[in-house]
Amino acid sequence: MPRPRLESREKLLPNAMRLFWENGYHVTSMDDLVKATGVARGGIYSDFGGKAELFRASLDHYREEIAAPAIAILYSEQAGLEAIEAYFQHFIAMHKKRGMPGPGCFIANSMTEVGPHEAVVQAMVNAHSEELRAAFLIALERAKGVSKTGISHPNFDELAQFLVTSSQGLWSYARSTTDFSLLESYVRILMDLLRARLA
């Protein structure tokens, strides 16, 4: 006898994620969410409990649907440095499609806006950073494998964390500039620095 699940309900999370991602937590109102998702107020509350919970679910959804496939690139079979470059190009291609200024990285945005005030969000952000750091480390060690070098190896653990930290800056910039080439330039320089250090 139950009425079947509507299509709008299935798209609730992706649509909510997009709003929070683009506009942030505080600027996005429940009214915005109702209008953008096509789901009634009551539906959102019965499915998620409230705005804060929906935000957390959106962040989880981002990690699964957007971040995870990107991180997977770092585990691909290619040589280490090429995988790192592909990781960045993957995100940049997304911003090329959407136009600038872009939404940046939902997780990086949340780190700045709500992380310091919400322990749960902060934990999710840190978990993502740790995942990303581990993936960078794998790729870096593959790059080390083919190094013929002269100078001493860098500290790869620190270098992996550096890549995580540094790339957050790129996503911040993507939100504030219309100059798309800034993103490409960042990757060019980053790869140049890595190659100079590891070659």
Place this chain on the structure above:
Amino acid sequence: MPRPRLESREKLLPNAMRLFWENGYHVTSMDDLVKATGVARGGIYSDFGGKAELFRASLDHYREEIAAPAIAILYSEQAGLEAIEAYFQHFIAMHKKRGMPGPGCFIANSMTEVGPHEAVVQAMVNAHSEELRAAFLIALERAKGVSKTGISHPNFDELAQFLVTSSQGLWSYARSTTDFSLLESYVRILMDLLRARLA
């Protein structure tokens, strides 16, 4: 006949700046500002006009009182790379004093939270980034001067912009981690990469 300017009024801007810096625009209420600054509601409105204008004035105050002295380090007489390292150490020392997680960079925070929704703020943020980029470029060219190198020079304009972009990530992280050594590690790796590329 006029009543003299009170001390609390003079500290209005520094106190407001601190609140916006630590908590962001939306989380900071006029009530918070009244309590933290000791200035009556009416005083804030007659001096600045409203919350949005006070925020902009706070951002300007940050550029003058916090950012400008830091940027000045990049113009100091020391060799280029040492000036760049000193710039980062200066900000890190501030976070060491305050404890972690720290406030990050007020401008970087604003870039993420309000930049995309407020054209005036976005222009201020971009102006700061441009100043910082120019200062990094000067320091880099001083570093180039002493290079004895083998490989071709990097593109210094792009490299300066890379430093601006990358460092925004550092300030984001300062807001979300209690691990103070992450900041130091970032600078160690960054300097290591620069030295390997320019030496």
Place this chain on the structure above:
DNA sequence: AATGTATAAGAACGACCATTCTATAAATAG
């Protein structure tokens, strides 16, 4: 066709917010 449930639409509520306004005190100038 009748029933029961899940949904939509939006009214209603209480809290909070930015802003304005009023009343009052403090301090200087004449």
Place this chain on the structure above:
DNA sequence: CTATTTATAGAATGGTCGTTCTTATACATT
């Protein structure tokens, strides 16, 4: 002392927000 200006304290206002509640509708099962 009086007048004037500047400040404080906080009440009042109007709007918006998140949340809850009510009513009506659509649909699958019986």
